[in-house]
Amino acid sequence: xxxxxxxxxxxxxxxxxxxxxxxxxxxxxxxxxxxxxxxxxxxxxxxxxxxxxxxxxxxxxxxxxxxxxxxxxxxxxxxxxxxxxxxxxxxxxxxxxxxxxxxxxxxxxxxxxxxxxxxxxxxxxxxxxxxxxxxxxxxxxxxxxxxxxxxxxxxxxxxxxxxxxxxxxxxxxxxxxxxxxxxxxxxxxxxxxxxxxxxx
Amino acid sequence: xxxxxxxxxxxxxxxxxxxxxxxxxxxxxxxxxxxxxxxxxxxxxxxxxxxxxxxxxxxxxxxxxxxxxxxxxxxxxxxxxxxxxxxxxxxxxxxxxxxxxxxxxxxxxxxxxxxxxxxxxxxxxxxxxxxxxxxxxxxxxxxxxxxxxxxxxxxxxxxxxxxxxxxxxxxxxxxxxxxxxxxxxxxxxxxxxxxxxxxx
Amino acid sequence: xxxxxxxxxxxxxxxxxxxxxxxxxxxxxxxxxxxxxxxxxxxxxxxxxxxxxxxxxxxxxxxxxxxxxxxxxxxxxxxxxxxxxxxxxxxxxxxxxxxxxxxxxxxxxxxxxxxxxxxxxxxxxxxxxxxxxxxxxxxxxxxxxxxxxxxxxxxxxxxxxxxxxxxxxxxxxxxxxxxxxxxxxxxxxxxxxxxxxxxx
Amino acid sequence: xxxxxxxxxxxxxxxxxxxxxxxxxxxxxxxxxxxxxxxxxxxxxxxxxxxxxxxxxxxxxxxxxxxxxxxxxxxxxxxxxxxxxxxxxxxxxxxxxxxxxxxxxxxxxxxxxxxxxxxxxxxxxxxxxxxxxxxxxxxxxxxxxxxxxxxxxxxxxxxxxxxxxxxxxxxxxxxxxxxxxxxxxxxxxxxxxxxxxxxx
DNA sequence: GATGAATGAGATTTCATTCAT
DNA sequence: TATGAATGAAATCTCATTCAT
Numbered sequence: 001x002x003x004x005x006x007x008x009x010x011x012x013x014x015x016x017x018x019x020x021x022x023x024x025x026x027x028x029x030x031x032x033x034x035x036x037x038x039x040x041x042x043x044x045x046x047x048x049x050x051x052x053x054x055x056x057x058x059x060x061x062x063x064x065x066x067x068x069x070x071x072x073x074x075x076x077x078x079x080x081x082x083x084x085x086x087x088x089x090x091x092x093x094x095x096x097x098x099x100x101x102x103x104x105x106x107x108x109x110x111x112x113x114x115x116x117x118x119x120x121x122x123x124x125x126x127x128x129x130x131x132x133x134x135x136x137x138x139x140x141x142x143x144x145x146x147x148x149x150x151x152x153x154x155x156x157x158x159x160x161x162x163x164x165x166x167x168x169x170x171x172x173x174x175x176x177x178x179x180x181x182x183x184x185x186x187x188x189x190x191x192x193x194x195x196x197x198x199x200x
Numbered sequence: 201x202x203x204x205x206x207x208x209x210x211x212x213x214x215x216x217x218x219x220x221x222x223x224x225x226x227x228x229x230x231x232x233x234x235x236x237x238x239x240x241x242x243x244x245x246x247x248x249x250x251x252x253x254x255x256x257x258x259x260x261x262x263x264x265x266x267x268x269x270x271x272x273x274x275x276x277x278x279x280x281x282x283x284x285x286x287x288x289x290x291x292x293x294x295x296x297x298x299x300x301x302x303x304x305x306x307x308x309x310x311x312x313x314x315x316x317x318x319x320x321x322x323x324x325x326x327x328x329x330x331x332x333x334x335x336x337x338x339x340x341x342x343x344x345x346x347x348x349x350x351x352x353x354x355x356x357x358x359x360x361x362x363x364x365x366x367x368x369x370x371x372x373x374x375x376x377x378x379x380x381x382x383x384x385x386x387x388x389x390x391x392x393x394x395x396x397x398x399x400x
Numbered sequence: 401x402x403x404x405x406x407x408x409x410x411x412x413x414x415x416x417x418x419x420x421x422x423x424x425x426x427x428x429x430x431x432x433x434x435x436x437x438x439x440x441x442x443x444x445x446x447x448x449x450x451x452x453x454x455x456x457x458x459x460x461x462x463x464x465x466x467x468x469x470x471x472x473x474x475x476x477x478x479x480x481x482x483x484x485x486x487x488x489x490x491x492x493x494x495x496x497x498x499x500x501x502x503x504x505x506x507x508x509x510x511x512x513x514x515x516x517x518x519x520x521x522x523x524x525x526x527x528x529x530x531x532x533x534x535x536x537x538x539x540x541x542x543x544x545x546x547x548x549x550x551x552x553x554x555x556x557x558x559x560x561x562x563x564x565x566x567x568x569x570x571x572x573x574x575x576x577x578x579x580x581x582x583x584x585x586x587x588x589x590x591x592x593x594x595x596x597x598x599x600x
Numbered sequence: 601x602x603x604x605x606x607x608x609x610x611x612x613x614x615x616x617x618x619x620x621x622x623x624x625x626x627x628x629x630x631x632x633x634x635x636x637x638x639x640x641x642x643x644x645x646x647x648x649x650x651x652x653x654x655x656x657x658x659x660x661x662x663x664x665x666x667x668x669x670x671x672x673x674x675x676x677x678x679x680x681x682x683x684x685x686x687x688x689x690x691x692x693x694x695x696x697x698x699x700x701x702x703x704x705x706x707x708x709x710x711x712x713x714x715x716x717x718x719x720x721x722x723x724x725x726x727x728x729x730x731x732x733x734x735x736x737x738x739x740x741x742x743x744x745x746x747x748x749x750x751x752x753x754x755x756x757x758x759x760x761x762x763x764x765x766x767x768x769x770x771x772x773x774x775x776x777x778x779x780x781x782x783x784x785x786x787x788x789x790x791x792x793x794x795x796x797x798x799x800x
Numbered sequence: 801g802a803t804g805a806a807t808g809a810g811a812t813t814t815c816a817t818t819c820a821t
Numbered sequence: 822t823a824t825g826a827a828t829g830a831a832a833t834c835t836c837a838t839t840c841a842t
Contacts, residue, residue, distance in 0.1 A: 233833095
């Protein structure tokens with residue numbers, strides 16, 4: 001088994017990142033001790049500093065990874081303009097499903113990026129902006145009601161995603177697909193029964 | 201100025217609680233130093249231990265206060281059965297407004313109880329259960345669509361409350377009343393324009 | 401019930417001394433907290449300093465009381481010269497019994513004076529000197545063997561008293577009278593059976 | 601100078617144990633500060649916690665070492681049955697001398713184990729039981745008088761050992777050999793002169 | 801004679817981080 | 822690439838003692 005030079009170091013680095021993500025996600029930044037991380041990675045404390053400048057540094061790197069992963073994802077799922085109305089819902093569901101899938105594939109990073117990072121609020125703001133942009137476009141295109149404040153809706157949507165992620169997705173109680181469908185259903189049609197809508 | 205016995209001590213205790221809540225909310229549990237709390241309360245470190253057994257103890261007391269405040273509130277706003285359909289939305293708005301009002305009146309405690317406490321998830325679960333109970337009752341009474349999974353909706357509702365609290369309510373960007381109205385509007389009627397609903 | 405002025409203060413002082421003696425005896429100097437003493441005496445911390453200058457002060461006073469009690473006792477039981485041989489043992493037993501009685505009457509002080517006080521060693525040295533003096537006199541008078549080093553015997557005697565006090569006297573397993581008799585018996589006649597002594 | 605791996609750490613640990621034993625013996629548990637121990641061992645405070653979990657832990661380890669040393673010793677000096685009477689005293693002296701030698705070789709540990717440890721009383725009880733067992737065997741074999749309560753004698757013997765250790769052995773005023781001989785002499789033959797015994 | 805409230809001083813312990821190898 | 826050993830800095834908490842009433 002031939003391995004290039006520097007292979008062992010990269011392995012160690014990766015093990016440290018994984019161990020750190022798990023610990024941070026489980027316990028939070030302060031509760032997580034370097035000594036625990038290195039133990040789980042099968043290394044010693046000084047080795048840690050071979051790869052990361054500080055505890056903050058590794059934490060930041062995890063957050064950075066989360067952000068760029070999320071960035072790539074969102075870049076890839078912009079709703080194209082001129083979608084046909086009958087496909088809109090389907091596209092929305094698809095997009096949401098991709099987001100949920102990404103989150104569930106990186107549960108530790110998700111917990112860190114969405115709830116533990118000092119930048120968590122910033123990250124969510126970025127997401128909200130993105131959602132808002134899309135929602136506004138659809139609204140202007142007449143797909144959505146014109147009489148709702150989209151800023152509020154965007155926040156609501158993120159809140160729903162966030163909450164469902166924590167309570168249903170990460171614990172494995174629901175699949176990304178089902179969650180996406182249900183979320184879109186509620187958000188699009190609302191809770192009132194059809195007749196009562198007809199009445200109005 | 202006549203003051204009853206024990207007055208000064210109670211004052212000090214209250215000042216400590218307030219200072220602590222502010223610091224915890226701002227910085228989190230670990231970043232908050234007892235030394236900062238007492239300084240802000242105009243006392244010295246040993247005095248802190250006159251009133252609280254430990255840093256954990258004061259943190260827990262704040263959380264407890266939040267929970268019981270919230271408990272009292274929710275107990276007082278149960279939807280009465282047999283409401284007339286045309287009043288339901290109005291009652292929902294009213295209930296939500298009371299919740300938002302409570303949260304905005306106790307911003308520090310809110311941040312602690314909803315996001316910083318180890319029990320935060322439990323607290324939210326309790327809230328969700330309560331919401332779920334109510335929602336199910338309305339659903340069975342025919343006020344809501346029968347084909348949505350209420351467990352999911354309850355989570356969504358909480359997620360919306362949570363998010364709007366952080367981004368609009370606590371920063372003072374929106375009043376409880378407006379938030380409640382918008383939230384109910386979106387949740388009840390959904391995002392689709394009226395015609396498109398009619399179409400279906 | 402008429403009580404002279406200052407009565408209440410003296411009562412408080414006594415209660416403090418008693419509580420302190422008990423705590424010191426039970427837990428040692430450092431483990432004993434002023435807060436515990438005053439609680440047991442039904443007072444508050446500042447009141448303590450009305451009667452004693454410091455924790456050391458009350459400790460010292462207890463030790464002082466023990467020493468003077470012991471001093472009075474020993475002064476009163478000096479063996480008179482010219483005792484008749486057949487009465488010697490009986491007098492020894494009597495003297496020892498008085499010592500044991502004193503100790504068992506003041507169990508807390510005894511524990512403090514003999515084991516906890518920094519001066520404990522000094523107190524015991526004083527006792528040893530006293531014993532030694534007496535023993536030497538008896539030895540010179542021919543009551544005791546001439547070929548034993550009395551300094552050693554004095555230490556042995558004190559060691560026996562000390563140990564029997566802790567293990568049998570204070571726990572109430574033996575009476576002063578019985579202990580005194582047994583101790584004298586062993587010390588005077590030794591352990592060997594009579595014949596074997598005769599043989600020599 | 602070739603030294604095996606882990607050598608330095610073991611050295612530090614030993615230095616800490618020695619420094620601690622000395623300080624504890626000299627000043628007692630509470631008066632002994634970790635800062636003093638580490639200073640004497642040429643280390644800093646955190647290093648202490650590299651080797652011992654707490655101040656209690658190092659204290660307990662010293663006590664443990666004392667107990668096991670003493671245990672090994674006592675296991676090795678049980679009097680064999682069927683000893684000839686004329687050799688008994690000699691064997692007793694020998695056994696005692698070994699005990700005294702052990703104690704004087706570990707003066708700090710001795711002070712801690714016999715006087716400072718919370719378990720000191722337990723340790724002495726164990727020793728007393730051992731003595732008692734031996735004494736009873738000899739008594740039943742007819743080597744000792746049948747009319748003395750051996751439980752009392754065992755306590756006396758331990759008291760003598762204890763006291764002589766503190767006053768003569770540890771300060772270096774007497775050798776183990778001489779102390780053992782004197783102690784056995786007094787304990788076996790008692791204080792009365794030979795004639796007076798004959799008289800009886 | 802007594803107390804509610806407060807504090808100065810200091811001890812143990814923790815943890816991220818570095819040195820020397 | 823890795824580690825055994827060590828440390829700087831700081832935080833929590835305790836307790837005897839005092840102030841003001």
